[in-house]
Amino acid sequence: MSGLVECPSCGRLVSREASACPSCGQPIRRSGCRILDEALGAFLGCAGTLFSLLVIAFVIAFLFGGC
Numbered sequence: 001m002s003g004l005v006e007c008p009s010c011g012r013l014v015s016r017e018a019s020a021c022p023s024c025g026q027p028i029r030r031s032g033c034r035i036l037d038e039a040l041g042a043f044l045g046c047a048g049t050l051f052s053l054l055v056i057a058f059v060i061a062f063l064f065g066g067c
């Protein structure tokens, strides 16, 4: 698979299979559920950035749309 994640420390693109960033050694964080993570990765593909934006939009809507 071609899943890449962005290193939270240096921003370098790192393989999802890697346990740590080869550039700075930052451990690569995955979502809590491995099956969900793989399903999302397969489904989203290059739309990962869009998904992140949707999550941010959801959080903003939740913060400002609550009763």
Ligand SMILES: [Zn+2]
Pocket (backbone or CB within 6 Å): 007, 008, 009, 010, 011, 012, 021, 022, 023, 024, 025, 026
């Ligand atoms: Zn890094």
